[in-house]
Amino acid sequence: MATVNKNLSDYDKTTIPNASKFRFGIVVSEWNNNITEALYQGAYNALVENGALPSNIIRWDVPGSFELIYGSKKMQEQMVNAVIAIGSVIQGETKHFDFVCEAVSQGIKDLNVNRETPVIFCVLTDNTMQQAIDRAGGKHGNKGTEAAIAAIKMAELRKNS
Ligand SMILES: Nc1c(NC[C@H](O)[C@H](O)[C@H](O)CO)[nH]c(=O)[nH]c1=O
Ligand SMILES: CC(=O)[C@@H](O)COP(=O)(O)O
Numbered sequence: 001m002a003t004v005n006k007n008l009s010d011y012d013k014t015t016i017p018n019a020s021k022f023r024f025g026i027v028v029s030e031w032n033n034n035i036t037e038a039l040y041q042g043a044y045n046a047l048v049e050n051g052a053l054p055s056n057i058i059r060w061d062v063p064g065s066f067e068l069i070y071g072s073k074k075m076q077e078q079m080v081n082a083v084i085a086i087g088s089v090i091q092g093e094t095k096h097f098d099f100v101c102e103a104v105s106q107g108i109k110d111l112n113v114n115r116e117t118p119v120i121f122c123v124l125t126d127n128t129m130q131q132a133i134d135r136a137g138g139k140h141g142n143k144g145t146e147a148a149i150a151a152i153k154m155a156e157l158r159k160n161s
Helices: 033-049 065-076 096-114 129-135 143-160
Strands: 024-029 057-062 082-090 119-126 136-138
Touching (some): 024 033, 024 065, 033 082, 033 119, 033 136, 065 119, 082 129, 082 143, 096 119, 119 129, 119 143
Parallel strands (some): 024 057, 082 119
16 A cells, blocks of 8 residues: 555554553654654654653664664664664665665664664655655655554564564
8 A cells, every 4th residue: 555545644542552661762864854853753752642751762863864774773782672763865866866775774674683673664765855745744644653653563562572
């Protein structure tokens, strides 16, 4: 199902575990920071609305989405129950978009495979700035909200597994 058919901010609050017992690490890319700040706010608000304590949310900034890999790896080493990697990659004139997107998706996948702390992929990969705006609090909702809910659910799954 494409995002156009599912608002990213919609979720059933009754199905979300209470997040007060968890600590979260959020790594935020500085590239396209109008987008990544909106994604961060969506994620932060969703975590707090579901019980997370502000003192249990750690934020680190990295230069770009490619650095989300290293930043998330180091965040996994902190005493957190889940990590959210936030980035916005927008197609330019060259193939660089393809290499960044592939590297980040594969790198974050590897962190999930090789380590115990789940890392949530909150990286928008858009053709245009408008597509990014639409998914960072615009008409399609906020990917950060979706990522926060995923982080809570995965922290709960890890606790129970
Ligand atoms: N073009 C975008 C980038 N490019 C920068 C890379 O992510 C990386 O920081 C650089 O190659 C140095 O290692 N990053 C984004 O997050 N979004 C873009 O649209
Ligand atoms: C995703 C990128 O690295 C890209 O936005 C950079 O733009 P360009 O391909 O025009 O150098």
